[in-house]
Amino acid sequence: GAVVSQHPSRVICKSGTSVKIECRSLDFQATTMFWYRQFPKQSLMLMATSNEGSKATYEQGVEKDKFLINHASLTLSTLTVTSAHPEDSSFYICSARDERRSWSSPLHFGNGTRLTVT
């Protein structure tokens, strides 16, 4: 089945530094990937839609200069949290849809990245 790999699984960084999270579709191509943020005991909040070869589409309230998304190939999207602050600490999850199937096919999720900003 379709596999999405997310790296790193955990990262601790100091306030003011930047952190890059990678999301790869391992056995399928994805022109679109999704980035979510999840707070403890809460649902997944869609942050942005990553589009291969073009700019990401951000949800309302998500700072595009804060959360930089790059989707340079059909199998890789990256999320960079710039100038991180403690309030950016969260669980970040990416997902992708196997587009060889119809558009109404399931999203496959990475295992998430636990970001802690000290």
Add this chain to the structure above:
Amino acid sequence: GENVEQHPSTLSVQEGDSAVIKCTYSDSASNYFPWYKQELGKGPQLIIDIRSNVGEKKDQRIAVTLNKTAKHFSLHITETQPEDSAVYFCAAGGDMRFGAGTRLTVKP
């Protein structure tokens, strides 16, 4: 856009009992409805999904029912086991909007 509501937020059952989680959605154009299971510290895993051309789908102890007229769909887990304990999310819409989640606890 799509709006998905999920109930209950928490559900505790005895091992062997059934569990039912319900979701409603707002966009009548939605035609794909997955359910995900999320264990602590992991990403959501698809457990079952249904498309709008059918009213029910079953996979062993898990089933999903869909009522397009009423715009709601439900997850049914029978003969629950402690390993079913997790958070369950429904989703709908082309961009996969998620419900708030249900924390299921199965007591041995």
